[in-house]
Amino acid sequence: MRPDLKIITSWIKENERVLDLGCGSGHLLKKLQIERNTYGIGLEKNLKKIQSCLEIGVNVINQDLDSGLENFKANSFDTVLLAQTLQALSQPDKLIEDMLRVGERGIITFPNFGNWKSRLYLFFRGRMPISKFMPHNWYDTPNIHFCTVKDFDLMCVEKKITVLNKTVVNLEHQGSLAIKLFPNLLGEIAIYHITKS
Amino acid sequence: MAHSPATSVGIVTPQVFHFKDPLILRSGKVIPNYDLITESYGELNKKRDNAILVCHALSGDHHAAGFHSETDRKPGWWDSAIGPGKAIDTNLFYVIAVNNLGGCGGSTGPTSINPINGKPFGPDFPVITVADWVESQKRLMGILSIKQWAAVIGGSLGGMQVQHWAIEHPKKLKAAICIASAAKLSAQNIAFNEVARHSITKDPNFYEGRYLEHDSRPKQGLMLARMIGHITYLSDSAMRLKFGNEFADDQLKLEKNVGRNLKSGGLSYGLDVDFEVESYLHYQGERFSNNFDANTYLLMTKALDYFDPSTDFDNDLSKAFANASCKFLLISFSTDWRFPPERSRELVEILLSASCNVSYLEIEADEGHDAFLMPIPKYMEALRAFLSNIFVELKTNAS
Numbered sequence: 001m002r003p004d005l006k007i008i009t010s011w012i013k014e015n016e017r018v019l020d021l022g023c024g025s026g027h028l029l030k031k032l033q034i035e036r037n038t039y040g041i042g043l044e045k046n047l048k049k050i051q052s053c054l055e056i057g058v059n060v061i062n063q064d065l066d067s068g069l070e071n072f073k074a075n076s077f078d079t080v081l082l083a084q085t086l087q088a089l090s091q092p093d094k095l096i097e098d099m100l101r102v103g104e105r106g107i108i109t110f111p112n113f114g115n116w117k118s119r120l121y122l123f124f125r126g127r128m129p130i131s132k133f134m135p136h137n138w139y140d141t142p143n144i145h146f147c148t149v150k151d152f153d154l155m156c157v158e159k160k161i162t163v164l165n166k167t168v169v170n171l172e173h174q175g176s177l178a179i180k181l182f183p184n185l186l187g188e189i190a191i192y193h194i195t196k197s
Numbered sequence: 198m199a200h201s202p203a204t205s206v207g208i209v210t211p212q213v214f215h216f217k218d219p220l221i222l223r224s225g226k227v228i229p230n231y232d233l234i235t236e237s238y239g240e241l242n243k244k245r246d247n248a249i250l251v252c253h254a255l256s257g258d259h260h261a262a263g264f265h266s267e268t269d270r271k272p273g274w275w276d277s278a279i280g281p282g283k284a285i286d287t288n289l290f291y292v293i294a295v296n297n298l299g300g301c302g303g304s305t306g307p308t309s310i311n312p313i314n315g316k317p318f319g320p321d322f323p324v325i326t327v328a329d330w331v332e333s334q335k336r337l338m339g340i341l342s343i344k345q346w347a348a349v350i351g352g353s354l355g356g357m358q359v360q361h362w363a364i365e366h367p368k369k370l371k372a373a374i375c376i377a378s379a380a381k382l383s384a385q386n387i388a389f390n391e392v393a394r395h396s397i398t399k400d401p402n403f404y405e406g407r408y409l410e411h412d413s414r415p416k417q418g419l420m421l422a423r424m425i426g427h428i429t430y431l432s433d434s435a436m437r438l439k440f441g442n443e444f445a446d447d448q449l450k451l452e453k454n455v456g457r458n459l460k461s462g463g464l465s466y467g468l469d470v471d472f473e474v475e476s477y478l479h480y481q482g483e484r485f486s487n488n489f490d491a492n493t494y495l496l497m498t499k500a501l502d503y504f505d506p507s508t509d510f511d512n513d514l515s516k517a518f519a520n521a522s523c524k525f526l527l528i529s530f531s532t533d534w535r536f537p538p539e540r541s542r543e544l545v546e547i548l549l550s551a552s553c554n555v556s557y558l559e560i561e562a563d564e565g566h567d568a569f570l571m572p573i574p575k576y577m578e579a580l581r582a583f584l585s586n587i588f589v590e591l592k593t594n595a596s
Contacts, residue, residue, distance in 0.1 A: 017552075039554075050558060050579065051578050051579055054526070054556060054583040056586065057586040059556050060557075061556065073550060076549070
């Protein structure tokens, strides 16, 4: 279980209606179903992952997030999740707007490109960072919209999005005091709980 | 034995159930008593909770899997999906398929003898709706002492029966699998059906539907109906692939405008059959017109046209599904233009707004509407995965 999923679970209340964008193999929705008795729907475009969802009894709809959430009614979910998928979208801002149209609240997690490791990599090597966490070359990466914690904060101000809660953790998902003081420098994964202003 | 015993249900014997109580139909007409012919595969467990009902489409019947004899050339219509170890696994489930009322596979229908005058019913057999079929299937369920289906599965017209089950008898099924279907037919679909009906009823050998009494059959009409139907069940790409031997590579077949295989060495410069696709359609039409009853064809297309569950719910389909409590799996195929993915997506939206547990897959396939009968690996794997979870849930509930 990815540790960011633990934090997400803590932000979901009993019996919530949850839409998970890019739900992968469905383990988060399954966890929420068991621990929070949620009504969950996952969206996924990879057929292998869809099959895994079906196997564990998670509702899943074959849908590409880049085609939007038009088929979902406004305010039809309590929480809309977007875990580690933001950076792979063609229009992340449009999808976030759509998330907050469909859901009362949104939870977004993304890799923080402002982390010191990325900064050092770029500074010393002069090349786009490659790591275990971001293993792709610039030309064949699905990650086309990296941002930093600071970038995301600015977007929330511009788009009039209220941040209910945010946590920035490292890959071990430990939120030390140092990370709290310098989130954009030390944090590797950002987890935001947002709503409409 | 010619038929692989490992993955086939093997030799099967149909079973006929007689129903003595009259069935009041949607139309108000009554069928005083009737027979339903069925086939079943796998074992019904002690708790009688592992039963799957398979609903057939326009030209299907109760013979869904296996063979009727050692010399049988072709297995049942959905043999690719039903059998030991297959997607609908008969090692886990008891699977039953019914020839619907009004059919011509052995259940009471237009070819049956009307006890009132000792002649075949023919056109006097009442028009049956999807709701009537579901009611007759529910009575069969009662005879078998099954309280809840583990799943009801069907494609096309079969998918409509699945929907009706979920709406009308929410507690009587655990899962609904609706493949290449729609909540109602489009005008284009009804139009194709009308052309088919017109070709049958205008055949000089139709005799107002009393052709059996005249020792005749509207063979040309039925053949034409089937040929039109067949074209709409395939896609442009499916036909190119099938009749495009000029290229060995499938991708090239699709890119080049081929699919023009000649029947013989050259063109006839006459009205004879020149291309393989022509003789293929003739063959399909010929085979169908020898085996299928024209009145049944008319009746089945009417059932398709009439299906619209929203009419009982102020024309609001989400109200229709408001009480549905089963899990839904919907599947569509990319090149199906008779029941295109849009129709399935509409249904998914309705189910979501009714807060149903729904999963949906769109399978890339060249075969058009016919894809629902094909063993396409991603499609079969999805069916298997969904049903394996249903099986796990049955076991969990039991313990």
